Amino acid sequence: MEYNEAKNKFISTWGSLGTLWGINKAMAQIQALLFISTKPLSTEEIMEELQISRGNTSMNVRQLMDWGIVTKELVPGERKEYFTTEKDVQELARVIAKERSRREIQPVIKTLKEVCSIKDDGTEKTKELIKQTKALHDLADTADTMLNKLVNQNQNWLTKSLLKLFS
Amino acid sequence: MEYNEAKNKFISTWGSLGTLWGINKAMAQIQALLFISTKPLSTEEIMEELQISRGNTSMNVRQLMDWGIVTKELVPGERKEYFTTEKDVQELARVIAKERSRREIQPVIKTLKEVCSIKDDGTEKTKELIKQTKALHDLADTADTMLNKLVNQNQNWLTKSLLKLFS
DNA sequence: ATAAACTTTCAAAAATTATTGAAAGTTTAA
DNA sequence: TTAAACTTTCAATAATTTTTGAAAGTTTAT
DSSP states (O other): OOHHHHHHHHHHHHHHHGGGGTOOHHHHHHHHHHHHOSSOEEHHHHHHHHTOOHHHHHHHHHHHHHHTSEEEEEOTTOOSEEEEEOOOHHHHHHHHHHHHIIIIIHHHHHHHHHHHTSOOOSOHHHHHHHHHHHHHHHHHHHHHHHHHHHHHOOSOTTTTTGGGGGO | OOHHHHHHHHHHHHHHGGGGGTOOHHHHHHHHHHHTOSSOEEHHHHHHHHTOOHHHHHHHHHHHHHHTSEEEEOOTTOOSOEEEEOOOHHHHHHHHHHHHIIIIIHHHHHHHHHHHTSOOOSOHHHHHHHHHHHHHHHHHHHHHHHHHHHHHOOSOTTTTTGGGGGO
16 A cells, blocks of 8 residues: 555545544544645645635635634735644544534434423323433543543643553 | 433433443333333333334344343343343443443554554654554553453442542 | 235335535635 | 736535344244
8 A cells, every 4th residue: 555545545535434424524524634745734735635626615614713723824925825734643532632622512412301301290201211311421421521621731641641541 | 300301301401411331222212211211111101202103213222232232121021122221331331431441442542553663764754653653552551451450350440439540 | 826914125205414606705815 | 917836715526334124034922
């Protein structure tokens, strides 16, 4: 496997993984492309490499900037905008976890809280609803908190062998 | 908020959360419905409650059985099949984490491994590709392993206050 | 064997989501 | 101010995913 094949494989795999962290294919592919690029890329270059339209590129780059993982880079003497992505995987993971939590997990936790707080009218079905949604709420809340704490450690939890705790 | 409103809110929230664990809306809603039901439900009952077609119900129930979180329940003297879901949230989390890892994360880790193992031809772009995909591989691999170990603890990690480790 | 009761399949339709491209908008240089 | 260089917007279109429903398949009772 030489460079181009490997590059394409990486971009397409990362693109299809987009769903896993809740973004679309083009957005994930743009991020992937920037992630392995040795220099900032212009809109033109992104369009060319990924064979996508200007509008698509513009919207998805903007979204990546909203997520906080892509930034504009101004090249002196150039009118065009150039883009780079966060290159540190730890920081990337931290930002993604934080955003997903804020956008998707927190609202669900909030709803679960509301549902499991309804008045117990004594019927079996109400008791079951309360019991089960309470269990889910607690699980989701704990998992979310843990994920955030884990990912927010600024020490490198990879090399600190935190794994040992669970072995 | 009384029972029916709460029930609908739960089912629809859980349904839209489906994407987060990689399944479609109907599948998530069926699971949600069974999760708060006090008794096993037939295909008819599921169709009726969620207002979905027979074919849709059949296919999604089958998928939930493939995932291992819904099981057939045979009621003596009845010809119909009845369904129940795993009621324990810990076990549910364990199964979901395991399936997601197997279906989606492992294949990506495998690809990352391949890509970061290409021959270093000495060019800057190849070095960058190798370096960045290696970092992602290590992160993904560690995160996946941790998640599985966490979720496989059969002790109750909620009540064991594992949280304290990260506070 | 037959028929009733039920489940599964799958091609077609509907719904949803992503993408395009051209027009409108913005910024900069002269 | 004008015009060139660039970016953004968004209605239309395309692609993808989900859902339907009726036909085919299966099982069970008689």
